[in-house]
Amino acid sequence: MSAREREARSATGSVLAVCVGPGGLTKHAVPVAKVGPEGLEGDRHRSIYHGGEGRAVCLLSSEEVRLLERDGVPRTEPGGFGENLRTEGIDLGRLVPGDRLAIGDSVELEVNDVREPCATLQSLDDRFPDLMVGRSGLLARVLRTGELRPNQEIRLLAAHEPS
Numbered sequence: 444m445s446a447r448e449r450e451a452r453s454a455t456g457s458v459l460a461v462c463v464g465p466g467g468l469t470k471h472a473v474p475v476a477k478v479g480p481e482g483l484e485g486d487r488h489r490s491i492y493h494g495g496e497g498r499a500v501c502l503l504s505s506e507e508v509r510l511l512e513r514d515g516v517p518r519t520e521p522g523g524f525g526e527n528l529r530t531e532g533i534d535l536g537r538l539v540p541g542d543r544l545a546i547g548d549s550v551e552l553e554v555n556d557v558r559e560p561c562a563t564l565q566s567l568d569d570r571f572p573d574l575m576v577g578r579s580g581l582l583a584r585v586l587r588t589g590e591l592r593p594n595q596e597i598r599l600l601a602a603h604e605p606s
């Protein structure tokens with residue numbers, strides 16, 4: 444077993460908030476949302492660059508948000524950066540495309556891509572999108588559908604070995 448596989452067995456976190464919205468910024472937290480292959484029910488994406496099966500769910504960690512706040516970015520509520528899931532405790536920055544996440548009892552996501560911050564974020568802070576490069580979250584495809592809600596456990600199921 445590789446070091447990355449051993450690390451995967453102990454990588455856990457939780458869902459801090461589940462967020463949906465009409466597209467772009469800002470999404471709002473909801474108590475529960477069904478997730479299907481195209482994303483969360485009640486959530487819309489504005490353009491072909493956001494959404495679709497490979498980019499169905501956007502994850503952003505509360506740890507990254509706190510670092511942004513430390514850099515002077517105004518405090519935002521969950522969904523304020525356009526994310527669908529605000530996470531806690533799992534280091535999203537260590538995940539790579541192909542890594543799979545189990546959320547709660549039924550949902551399974553596969554990391555597909557690093558989220559590229561766009562100019563829409565500039566409405567939050569003039570230093571965006573540059574300030575968010577490398578810490579803007581991940582985009583994932585839905586492998587198993589179900590319901591998402593706050594406080595669900597997130598587990599790294601399998602770590603993809605980068606080539």
